[in-house]
Amino acid sequence: MCGITGFWGQETPSAATASKMAAQILHRGPDDEGVWCEEQAGLALAHRRLSILDLSPAGHQPMHSACGCYVIAFNGEIYNHLELRTRLERAGQAPAWRGHSDTETLLAAFAAWGVEASLQAAVGMFAIALWNRKARTLTLARDRFGEKPLYVGFAQGCGIAQGQRGDEREPVMGRGPLLFGSELKALMAHPEWQGTLATEALEGYLRFGCVGGEASIFQGVAKLPPGSMLTLSVADVQAGRLPAPVQWWSAEAAARAAMADEPLSDPLAAVSEVERALSHSVKEQMLADVPLGAFLSGGIDSSLIVALMQQQAERPVRTFSVGFDDARYDESQHAAAVAAHLGTEHMTLQATSAMALDLVPQLPELYDEPFADSSQLPTALVSKLTREHVSVALSGDAGDELFGGYNRHLWVPRIWHKLKRxxxxxxxxxxxxxxxxxxxxxxxxxxxxxxxxxxxxxxxxxxxxxxxxxxxxxxxxxxxxxxxxxxxxxxxxxxxxxxxxxxxxxxxxPALAQFNSVEWMLLMDTLHFMVDDVLVKVDRASMASSLEVRVPFLDPEVFHTAWRIPAGIKLRDGQGKWVLRQLLYRHVPRELIERPKMGFAIPLDDWLRGPLREWAEDLLSSASLAELPMLDARQVRRLWQAHLKGQGHHAQQLWAVLQLLAWQRRWKPGLP
Structure with missing residues (x-):
């Protein structure tokens, strides 16, 4: 796991500038730094390395292909890279390997099969910047689900419109060099950066607590969409334009293809097929040259991942959970019970409210784009604990989106069936x-x-x-x-x-044909809530502690298997995630699992009225609110006073406003 950044279009590319940009994402890769410049093209690639596979200098980046055509800065992991190496070797297309990194495997695949075909063959999470020295083109690419982030735009004015959910994207002309990187703070470190607040993104942010879709919080700077690649030429950069990304993989298309396959209509067969696909994914994702463990909350998804890990491990898996001093939000005893049954080597961080509160002022630095899912706090805490013992952790994220785990998946169709009468x-x-x-x-x-x-x-x-x-x-x-x-x-x-x-x-x-209401909700949660919220939360919180988090549920074969299962089996007997429950019962007694879904929550209402009140009052002062004149200061203060008096439950809405104000204070964006 690493961080990448760079720029293209500066008359004399400065290695010092590229290094300065990379220094902003040191946390993503504390083990090594690499900078490479193509002076005639005005291009610089920079890389920060967190060594996971091939800890030797043979894994150093930016890395050159054996054929001399490509130079890559790569962030992520290719879990099936050994299989890809075997395919290359059997076809006589493999170079003389210098090491055993997945980066070198990718470069060989690009040279042999082309970029798009190689991405389709690769299973993993990644963000890639690939320079073609012969064609003089730069290709940026992102993994299927957007597990790894990648921002792109021009230094001044920038080149992709702010497409929100449901909006059409229109091209915008930009000025200055093209900038790209794993996090916005890397782009902001370039000397020509002029970031202007994207006010059109605020409505969506305040609604969902995150900046969703292709938009970013800065005008014209975009996130490369999941499963897409963007190839730029010299002419593109000189004209200050970004062409439309090419979608090399689509969750919607993959779901339709799976539904067209033979359905898994037999419930027990569905459980067994999920076990097969998920076990294989877990096995591949346990490959690492450094210590590895797993998050364990005691819930269905994380318990299942740990059970499958323990089944395939030669020694007890190391598992980690976080417990709070507020019993209403503490699931640590459930996690410990599951760990004891499975025989893992378990550790619990007994977090206090003070520990979480101390983290609050750091959030604008950690999430350099406004982000207001308050479970970011316990996620950051458990990541910090876990990194003290291992470098890689597997998580149970995405089980809800693939197998119907949210309450809304059950009751929205029920309620609408009655309401519409x-x-x-x-x-x-x-x-x-x-x-x-x-x-x-x-x-x-x-x-x-x-x-x-x-x-x-x-x-x-x-x-x-x-x-x-x-x-x-x-x-x-x-x-x-x-x-x-x-x-x-x-x-x-x-x-x-x-x-x-x-x-x-x-x-x-968007409305989508051929999906029933449950299938449509699962796909919408996958495309939006998971991509824009869950994966962002986990990536930034874990990488802040230089911890790599892997998500076995987001294997393409697991996804395909999940979408072959009819919705009536996923949600069965009045329960969500029926298939995952039945699979978990093969490893863990039912009584250790069956309890109401709690989520990764914190007592935000109480904290805002108590220990966080002074921090919040400072951000909600007249002077602070004046820094963002598009906010209705009177309405915000009215909401705050109602919350203090206990007149309603406004903590989540206020948290979104507070995180926006804290972000503005830290990064001071230009106003349009």
Whole structure:
């Protein structure tokens, strides 16, 4: 695992500038640095190395191909690279190997098969910058699901429009050299950088808590889409334009292809096929020349990954979890029980609130783009603990998206089936009456009634839930209903100046033919929530501690197998992830697993009223809010005061605003 960066189009490429850019992502690769310049082309490639495979100098980057045509800066892991080497050798296309790194394997494949065919043959996570010395072209490429990040744009004005969900992307002309890198902070280190805030990205950010799609928080700087490659010529760079990326792999197309294959309609056969594919993925991803372990929360996904690791390991797998001093958010005892049953070498970080709070001021540095999924804090803490003992950790991420693990996958179709029977005007009238009572008043009613109600009917956030129900009632379609429940903030434009209504919920997620409602939700969560939130959270939190995290569920064969399983088997007997549950029961007793889904949460409501209050008040001061004049300062302060008084549950919306303000204070973007 590494970090890459570079630039193209500077009259005299400076190795010192490239090194300065790479220094900003030192955490992604603390073991080695490499810089290479092609002076006649005005190009520089820089690399920071975290040594995982081939720890010798033979793995140093940027690396030249044996044929002399290619130079690569590569971030990631190719899990099947030994298989690719064998294919090359059997075809007589292998060079005289200098080492056993996957980078050298990739270069040989590019020379023998071409770039696109090689990417399609490779299984792994990666971001690549590849210079073709003969053709004088630069190719940037990203893995299937976007596990590894890659930003690209021109230093001034930059060259891809800010395509949000549902928007059409239009080309924009840029000026200055082309910049690219694993993180935005690498681009910002270039002396010609002039970053201007992309105000059009704020609505989506405030709604979902992340900057999604191809957009970035800076005008014209884009994320290369997952499963795509972008090839630039000298003429492109001189003209300040970025051509459209070529999609070499598509989750939607791969899902359709799997559904066209023979379906796994027999439930037990489906479980066995998933076991076969996932076991193979785990085996490949356990390949490393450094110590390796796994995250273990005690939930279904991470427990299954650890069980399959332990089944194939020669010694106890090292597992890691984090426990909190607040029992409401502590799953560490469940993880320890699973670890004891499987016989792993387990460690628990007993995190205190103080440890998490100390991390809060560092978040704008760690996430150099505004990011507001508060589970970023425990993820960063467990990554820090894990890195003290191993360099690589496997995780259970993506199990929910592939196999139907979120509550919305179960109840959105159920609720919509009932809602659509009632005319929309009647539903809106009922919603209006529910919203007429403030959430805090409803909470007080529940407190009074709670004295006589059974415990199972008592709700701590009764008012918030009823207001969410009101929003559900107002949904005009099943797509709108899903968009609402998938949002952190249903009305993000209320926090922005102006009275524009914002995007309609239906426009946020495209309609796709041939998918039923559950399949459509799974694909939307894969393409958006997983890519824009989950993978970003894990990548930045883990790489901040120089820890490589691998995701066995995101193997293309596992994906194909999952999409061969009918939705009615994935969600069966009123439960999500039915297939994964049955597979896990082959390794772990049911009683160790069956409990309500908790998630990787923190007591954000209490922290904002207590130990984080001073930090928040400082960011919400008039002077601080004035730095982002597009925010409606009055509305933001009103939300803050309501939260302090316990009038509603606004912690998530406020966290998004606070992270935006903290990011602005650290990086000081130009305003349009």
């Amino acid at each position: 009632l005319p929309l005007p009647a539903r809106r009238a009922l919603a209006l009456s529910l919203k007429a009572i403030p959430p805090h008043a409803l909470d007080r009613m529940m407190q009074l009634c709670g004295k006589v109600l059974p415990s199972r009917l008592r709700m701590r956030t009764f008012g918030e839930k009823l207001h969410k129900l009101a929003a559900v009632l107002e949904s005009s379609s099943e797509r709108a209903l899903f968009a609402g429940v998938a949002s952190m903030n249903r009305q993000p434009t209320a926090l922005l100046k102006g009275s524009r209504p914002g995007a309609a919920p239906e426009a946020l997620f």
